[in-house]
Amino acid sequence: MTQDKSGEDFSFSLNQTDGAARTGVVHTPRGDIKTPAFMPVGTAGTVKAMFTDHVKQTGAEILLGNTYHLMLRPTAERVAAFGGLHKFMKWDGPILTDSGGFQVMSLSKLRKLTEEGVSFQSHIDGSRHMLTPERSIEVQCLLGSDIQMQLDECPAMPIAHKDAKASMELSVRWARRSKQAFDNFSKPGQALFGIVQGANYEDLRRASLDALVEIGFHGYSVGGLAVGEGREEMFRVLEFTTPPMVREKPRYLMGVGKPADIVGAVARGIDMFDCVLPSRSGRHGQAWTASGPLNIKNAKFIDDHTPLDEHSTCPASRDYSKGYLNHLFRAGEYLGPMLLTWHNIHYYQTLMADMREAIAHGRFDAFVADFKASTGETLV
Amino acid sequence: MTQDKSGEDFSFSLNQTDGAARTGVVHTPRGDIKTPAFMPVGTAGTVKAMFTDHVKQTGAEILLGNTYHLMLRPTAERVAAFGGLHKFMKWDGPILTDSGGFQVMSLSKLRKLTEEGVSFQSHIDGSRHMLTPERSIEVQCLLGSDIQMQLDECPAMPIAHKDAKASMELSVRWARRSKQAFDNFSKPGQALFGIVQGANYEDLRRASLDALVEIGFHGYSVGGLAVGEGREEMFRVLEFTTPPMVREKPRYLMGVGKPADIVGAVARGIDMFDCVLPSRSGRHGQAWTASGPLNIKNAKFIDDHTPLDEHSTCPASRDYSKGYLNHLFRAGEYLGPMLLTWHNIHYYQTLMADMREAIAHGRFDAFVADFKASTGETLV
Numbered sequence: 001m002t003q004d005k006s007g008e009d010f011s012f013s014l015n016q017t018d019g020a021a022r023t024g025v026v027h028t029p030r031g032d033i034k035t036p037a038f039m040p041v042g043t044a045g046t047v048k049a050m051f052t053d054h055v056k057q058t059g060a061e062i063l064l065g066n067t068y069h070l071m072l073r074p075t076a077e078r079v080a081a082f083g084g085l086h087k088f089m090k091w092d093g094p095i096l097t098d099s100g101g102f103q104v105m106s107l108s109k110l111r112k113l114t115e116e117g118v119s120f121q122s123h124i125d126g127s128r129h130m131l132t133p134e135r136s137i138e139v140q141c142l143l144g145s146d147i148q149m150q151l152d153e154c155p156a157m158p159i160a161h162k163d164a165k166a167s168m169e170l171s172v173r174w175a176r177r178s179k180q181a182f183d184n185f186s187k188p189g190q191a192l193f194g195i196v197q198g199a200n201y202e203d204l205r206r207a208s209l210d211a212l213v214e215i216g217f218h219g220y221s222v223g224g225l226a227v228g229e230g231r232e233e234m235f236r237v238l239e240f241t242t243p244p245m246v247r248e249k250p251r252y253l254m255g256v257g258k259p260a261d262i263v264g265a266v267a268r269g270i271d272m273f274d275c276v277l278p279s280r281s282g283r284h285g286q287a288w289t290a291s292g293p294l295n296i297k298n299a300k301f302i303d304d305h306t307p308l309d310e311h312s313t314c315p316a317s318r319d320y321s322k323g324y325l326n327h328l329f330r331a332g333e334y335l336g337p338m339l340l341t342w343h344n345i346h347y348y349q350t351l352m353a354d355m356r357e358a359i360a361h362g363r364f365d366a367f368v369a370d371f372k373a374s375t376g377e378t379l380v
Numbered sequence: 381m382t383q384d385k386s387g388e389d390f391s392f393s394l395n396q397t398d399g400a401a402r403t404g405v406v407h408t409p410r411g412d413i414k415t416p417a418f419m420p421v422g423t424a425g426t427v428k429a430m431f432t433d434h435v436k437q438t439g440a441e442i443l444l445g446n447t448y449h450l451m452l453r454p455t456a457e458r459v460a461a462f463g464g465l466h467k468f469m470k471w472d473g474p475i476l477t478d479s480g481g482f483q484v485m486s487l488s489k490l491r492k493l494t495e496e497g498v499s500f501q502s503h504i505d506g507s508r509h510m511l512t513p514e515r516s517i518e519v520q521c522l523l524g525s526d527i528q529m530q531l532d533e534c535p536a537m538p539i540a541h542k543d544a545k546a547s548m549e550l551s552v553r554w555a556r557r558s559k560q561a562f563d564n565f566s567k568p569g570q571a572l573f574g575i576v577q578g579a580n581y582e583d584l585r586r587a588s589l590d591a592l593v594e595i596g597f598h599g600y601s602v603g604g605l606a607v608g609e610g611r612e613e614m615f616r617v618l619e620f621t622t623p624p625m626v627r628e629k630p631r632y633l634m635g636v637g638k639p640a641d642i643v644g645a646v647a648r649g650i651d652m653f654d655c656v657l658p659s660r661s662g663r664h665g666q667a668w669t670a671s672g673p674l675n676i677k678n679a680k681f682i683d684d685h686t687p688l689d690e691h692s693t694c695p696a697s698r699d700y701s702k703g704y705l706n707h708l709f710r711a712g713e714y715l716g717p718m719l720l721t722w723h724n725i726h727y728y729q730t731l732m733a734d735m736r737e738a739i740a741h742g743r744f745d746a747f748v749a750d751f752k753a754s755t756g757e758t759l760v
Contacts, residue, residue: 045704046713046714046715048713049715050715074682074707082704088704088707090699303458305462321462321468323454324425324462330453331449334717334718335431
């Protein structure tokens with residue numbers, strides 16, 4: 001636990017388990033987060049196409065912000081001058097920020113990785129930057145995020161064992177520097193998570209975890225998955241990665257995923273998730289529903305007078321016909337992405353709430369069976 | 381008055397006048413509209429980038445829908461099958477629809493105007509259509525609009541007197557056919573407005589009005605203005621057009637305008653307005669405020685911690701800093717247009733409410749003086 005000045009802590013309560021699945025609560029000074037939890041992604045200080053009060057209405061208790069985007073525009077120093085990211089974007093609940101490393105490698109230009117960190121050019125204006133473990137934590141502290149992530153290297157798969165080992169060991173050294181920087185810069189109540197790497201090698205995942213636990217973090221993430229390895233391989237890696245993870249700390253699977261990915265990862269002991277999928281796919285006309293995804297732009301919905309979910313408590317799901325949503329997308333109207341993002345985020349939050357309830361009542365197996373039957377997913 | 385089956389009427393109560401300025405209430409079965417009124421434009425079944433409940437929160441009591449857009453996509457017959465435009469777009473207040481004629485002339489391809497009507501090709505899919513006075517009313521009745529407009533011809537200015545006269549006379553013949561169609565197709569409680577044409581010729585405006593009054597409408601519009609003639613010329617035309625207009629019927633100036641245009645037209649006896657400006661300019665970063673318009677993308681707002689209007693009741697105006705809005709526009713985020721449209725529509729509605737109160741209290745001259753002083757507008 002991290003004691004803050006007002007006596008409020010960052011901590012995790014594990015309430016029930018059902019097989020490997022877990023339900024609990026992450027406590028932060030800005031509010032509690034019931035787990036398993038899904039964190040909508042607010043990349044550049046906004047969950048795209050949504051008002052934060054609607055995000056909150058869906059049941060979301062924590063957002064994710066992207067360090068890479070925010071450090072480049074409007075800059076972390078500017079966000080700090082505005083009173084921090086929460087005030088800047090009008091979200092008073094907890095915020096988790098990533099380290100920026102993943103986006104540097106996927107978005108920036110002329111990047112160069114050394115022991116010191118990653119130097120790169122902004123994809124926005126070409127300006128030059130250096131992201132080190134220390135700078136990443138400094139930026140996350142300027143943003144004022146409640147849960148911060150160590151800088152790590154996230155290699156693509158497949159990767160040879162010796163390369164995966166070298167990369168993982170660099171991430172461990174960066175974890176140690178991140179922790180030192182966090183101890184220097186952070187405020188009471190903030191938390192830092194370490195990231196377990198090691199590709200799809202059990203010995204490397206275990207060595208990574210052991211080294212991180214020795215350093216000591218408030219929570220542990222599983223990184224380096226959902227990078228194209230496929231669901232079956234991801235689940236195989238989780239099956240040997242999560243069991244040795246500290247039982248009393250939250251476990252966060254980064255960047256995952258589709259509903260079936262999330263259900264399967266909860267079944268394998270994961271507590272926290274984030275993914276751009278519900279918002280990104282919503283902007284492109286894909287709606288996630290209890291019976292699987294559908295493309296609202298499909299001609300078969302033109303004359304469909306039914307809403308996406310007539311029993312939902314979400315206005316976007318309940319109060320607009322599929323025919324109207326189809327019209328909005330065909331006409332290129334803002335309201336289409338606005339409504340479908342809202343619907344998707346609500347669907348994800350409902351899925352998490354249903355899983356929490358199933359785990360609490362010892363009927364998670366039945367939940368998974370129902371999920372497979374209603375969505376047609378076979379691998380969960 | 382138009383008696384409807386439930387005993388509810390379309391009618392207009394003129395409550396107070398102050399000079400030429402008027403305040404009153406348009407009564408419709410779907411709700412009252414306090415005048416002077418500004419109608420946000422919901423072209424294709426949505427006020428772009430806004431939820432209808434937020435539109436209502438701004439104080440808007442009536443929306444405008446565009447017949448041309450809706451008859452092409454999703455089609456008026458389809459909207460009717462969905463239970464009408466109100467249900468389709470989730471707006472339970474009154475809706476005014478235009479005739480479609482103005483958009484046919486400005487947006488469609490291969491259009492041809494005859495005594496019968498206008499034949500044209502859709503700008504969306506090239507399909508061929510014929511818009512006649514009868515078809516326009518049929519479409520507006522299928523949409524279920526509460527206030528409908530006659531089909532008219534809206535010539536560009538400058539225009540020679542003999543051409544303006546011929547065009548105006550065609551509009552009068554179309555007015556008669558529109559009225560006949562309305563009597564055949566409409567439901568109790570719906571209303572039809574005639575449109576005064578005649579360019580900038582006093583004798584033609586008067587002849588147009590006299591002919592329309594003889595046919596008999598629920599309200600009278602001033603058409604053919606705000607088509608590039610400039611504010612001074614528009615006000616000059618209004619000064620001879622509005623005085624002879626029926627005192628006991630609502631007067632609607634179509635497609636106007638900037639705040640100073642509206643204030644000046646209210647001073648010259650107009651009751652109702654519509655314009656895409658607050659929503660369109662909002663999508664492009666222009667905010668209308670009590671001290672005039674500003675471009676939120678301007679670099680000077682990057683570090684501005686103040687909201688657009690800290691005293692506003694509108695969340696978009698009050699709860700977000702100009703610096704955050706600037707960031708949203710620079711980052712190309714949906715939330716920028718969403719917030720600025722909301723702010724602008726709210727500003728327009730506040731302007732109308734302030735004018736209604738000033739007229740009711742006999743201090744409209746003082747209102748205009750304040751408006752000129754705070755906005756720097758000289759011609760109002």
